[in-house]
Every structure is written in structure tokens, then in C-alpha cells.
Amino acid sequence: MRSLRRSRDIPLLVSHARDGDPRAVARLITLVESGDESLPEMARALASHAGRARIIGITGSPGVGKSTTTNELVRVLRKRDHRVGVLAIDPSSPFSGGAILGDRVRMQDHATDPGVYIRSMSNRGHLGGLSAATPQAVRVLEGAGCDVVLVETVGVGQAEVEVASLADTTMVLLAPGMGDAIQAVKAGILEIADVFVVNKADRDGADATYRDLQGMIALGERTAGQWRPQVVRAVASRAEGVEETLDALDRHRDWLLAHGELDRRRAARAATEVEAIALGTLRSRLTALRGGDALSGLAAEVAAGHRDPYSAAASLLDAL
């Protein structure tokens, strides 16, 4: 079966993934991650599985305890008999081209559980970046029978917000002492969070963080019938507050269904995905010119102040 790990035989891989073979799942996601030319064929083979899984985004600054929290959520979801996929997205290493924490060192508690797939992804070379690759990886996990997919991203930058927008429900982790409530708003997280978790709630300042968050949510403009973000306290390292976190996620899921919001979010997500793939195709055509003389010659003129970047860009597009 070693051949499965290097195969590009999409029908074979999809068929094995459907039967729950973790090697086939791993191989398909590797192909997604590397932007393999078989991606369109894979997407065709997996299209009919769209919408099978519940997708939960988990984000927050480095150090708030995302991995520990994800690990605990998996434990509780498994107790509830869900098949769980975890995508740990690492968009922050564009230069080294790889997630430094491999799948083996992450979340060893679930390493031998056949009902859990765990995978780190970087944006190595994928057309359209992670906003195109992530939904495709979710499709692979849906095809493999996952009921829930947890998408964990670091930080709160533009790329993370894009990834968060791919989830049905987005959960933002905070920890006391990581900056006050104004910093949280500065990072734009109030706008993407459906559920807040104040992790490390046994530490000094947790109550203040909790109160500040509640205050800012109360101040936020909200139209009638809109979801009001919930705030949960947790100490993930001691498995405290995990059931409560999942309850809050479930309440948001119920709200999405009751308001027809799930279909709306998923249609918007599909539009974003299609657009990202189209943009990735255009980007790759541009990048193909980078190796040639066209761009480097234009760039040298711009750097020397002999030409402005807009006229250089127009020349580049003419070359396309």
C-alpha cells in the first residue's frame, strides 16, 4: 500500500478516502497543499460531498492556547461520537514554505484514534493561497466522512480573517494579560467572532478580560435577529470549560439553522472560493513572467525612480 502515499490516481485515492483510509486522506491533502495539477479533477470527484460537515474556525494570537483547546474539543466531540477532522493552518511562513510543527508532534492524544484526522497545512505554492486551499482540504475531510472539521489558524491578520470566513462558526480565543479590550478591537476580532473563549481563566486579569469583552459586545451595533457573540471562560489545560464551549458553538449552529444563515454563509463561501481560484490562476500567469526579463527590468526602473509603478504594472499586463 506504499503506492497510495505517492499516488496521483485521484479516483483510487478518493475511493480509499471514502472508506476512511487515513493514508489516502493525507495524500489528497498533500496534493491540495502543493497546488497539484490534479486539483480540478479531485474537486470534481469530491463536489457531491459539499456541505456534509460542520466547519468550526478557531483563531487567536500566538500563546492563547489554541492547540490545547482544539485538542480538548476533539476529545469531547469524540465522546459525542462525531468523526472529527482538524486542519491547523500556518499561513505565517511564506519563506520557509512549511508548517514547522508536523502532524506527529501535535495533539498526540488522538494520534491513534481512527475517528480523528489531524493535519497541518502551510500555503506552500498553492494558487490563491490558503483561502483557496482550505475549503478544498475541508472537502477532502468531508469526503472521508468527517462530521465536524476544526480549522485552527494563528493570529488575526487578513489571511486569518479570510480563513475564518470559511467556517460556519468562528471561535476566537483570548487569554488574560495579552492586551486589553481595545487591543482586541484593534485586531478586528469582534467582527469575526461568533463565540469568544477567555482561556487561562484561572490567571490574573481573566475577570477583567471577560467583563471588557461583554462590555464591548453590549456596545456593538446589532440589528434585530442578529447573533450576539457569546463569551465562555475556560482553562483548556485542565479540561475546564470545554463542554461549555461546545454548548456555545451548538447554540450558534442552532441559530444559523433557524435563520437560514447557514445556506447564506455557505453560498458566500463558495463565491469566495471560486473567486480565489480564478484569482490564483491569474496570479500564476503573472508570476510566470517574474522569471523573465519583463518584471525585473521594470522593477529596476521603478527602484531607480525612472518610472512609476503604475505604468510598469500596465506594461506587465500588456505582456500577459
Added chain:
Amino acid sequence: MRSLRRSRDIPLLVSHARDGDPRAVARLITLVESGDESLPEMARALASHAGRARIIGITGSPGVGKSTTTNELVRVLRKRDHRVGVLAIDPSSPFSGGAILGDRVRMQDHATDPGVYIRSMSNRGHLGGLSAATPQAVRVLEGAGCDVVLVETVGVGQAEVEVASLADTTMVLLAPGMGDAIQAVKAGILEIADVFVVNKADRDGADATYRDLQGMIALGERTAGQWRPQVVRAVASRAEGVEETLDALDRHRDWLLAHGELDRRRAARAATEVEAIALGTLRSRLTALRGGDALSGLAAEVAAGHRDPYSAAASLLDAL
């Protein structure tokens, strides 16, 4: 002179900006930020100023003290008689379309100093996002006679790394208790930092953060003649370590010049800028289709599982 604040007369605005009129500078950056159609003309008018200023990127997670540190750096640079521009980039609010902390509440110490321009920018609507807008805003500040431009970004995501790559020297702030050294590498910052500042160095854990950083730098693969990132301790809120920080930044500047690296970085930056503008143009053509039936119809088919996203993207590009 109220007309200057609403003017689209680029030759007039550029001429006033050259004379150091802050209202003209502010207006030009507003035009940059909003992706105004006068941008190509502005770029032409400013092209010959390229490379005038030294550009220093400042990044780090929310809460590490970026604003305070920037404020202190400005103070020391002013003592050294430099004209200083500050661009505070807030890429994290794509939905609200605006930096929530306006220029007036930031860094009030320098609000009345005619040798300092301070400006917050969001990525509101700009073609190519901040990676296209930021160098253009830098050009405005260069045109206005700034010797040093500080570009401050929040977080460590993809967008921030792109912005950091626009600087001659990138400085990364850390604070004790914000996660250990593995978290720092996880966030990919070792790869973009020329100078590290361990801020809040009077707090518990500062020595451990300092040692961990030094250890990881020592472990990093580095070819002969490559820059070895420097680590400085500071307590920006008490103005401690600021001169030392600037000394480390100066050493990196000397190294860039001695190794011909400054020209190389600036040519690479110009290439990125030209590419971002070209990509922004293509993106706007795609987005123009979003309002029409083309994308929403395709997205509905994808969400329902009746079509795969790659064939939908191909159809979208055909419509272009």
C-alpha cells in the same frame, strides 16, 4: 486652503507636500488609501523621489507595545534631527473598512511637531490591498521630505509579512508571557526579523524570552556574510532601551549598505509592488463580475454540490 483637503489636483497637492504642508500629505495618503483613480498620476509625480527615505518596519502581536515603542523611536529620531513619517497599518478590519484608532488619538506627544507625519491606514478598497498601498504612501512621505518612515503593523499574518517585506529593516517586538519561543517560531517571525526587541523587559519571564530568542537565532541556519538578527531589551513605557534599539537598527542599515543588500531589497520590493498593482487590476475586473449573475449563480451550484469550484472558476475567467 480648505480646498486642499478635498482636492484631486495632483500637481498642486504634490507641490504643497514638497513644501511640507501636512494637509497636502494627509490628502495624498487619503487618496492612496481609497484607491483613487488619480493614483497613477500621483505615482508619476512622485517617482523621482524613490529611495529617499529609510524604511523601518515594526511588527508584533497585539499588546506587545508597538505604539509606545514607535512613539519613543520618533522621539529619539527627532532628537537626531530626522524628519519622520509614521504609517500605522491596520489590515485587520476588512469588514468595517477603517482603522478604529484615528490619527488624533495616536501618539499625541508628536501631534504638534511639524517634523513628524503620523498616519493610520486600513486596506479600505485599495486594489492590491496594503501591499500595493503602503509603498505608495511611503512615496508620499518621501516626497514630503521624510528621512525615516516607520511602518507599524499588527500581528504576524501573511499580510503583515508582505508589509514587512517592504521595509529596509524589520523590527519585531515581543513581550514576556505572550507565549514561549516555539510560539514565536510558529508565527514565522524569525524569518522576517532583522532586529528583535523584548519589550516590557522589567516583567517576569523577560530573561527567559531573551535567552530563548538568542538560542533560536544561534540554531538558525545562516550562510557566511548573512545578517544575524540582533536582540535588544527595552521598557518603552519608561523610555528604556530606545537608544539601544536605534543603534541595532543603525547596525543593520550599515550592514545593508556594506553588502549591497539595500539595492537588492529595493529592487525586489519594486517588483512586488508592480506585481501587486497588476494583480489588483485583475482582481478589480473579477470583482466587477461579483455584482452580476455570473459569480452568484456559479457559487450556488458549488454550494449545492452540483458543480466543483475549479470548473466554476474557469467559467468565471471565460466571462472576463
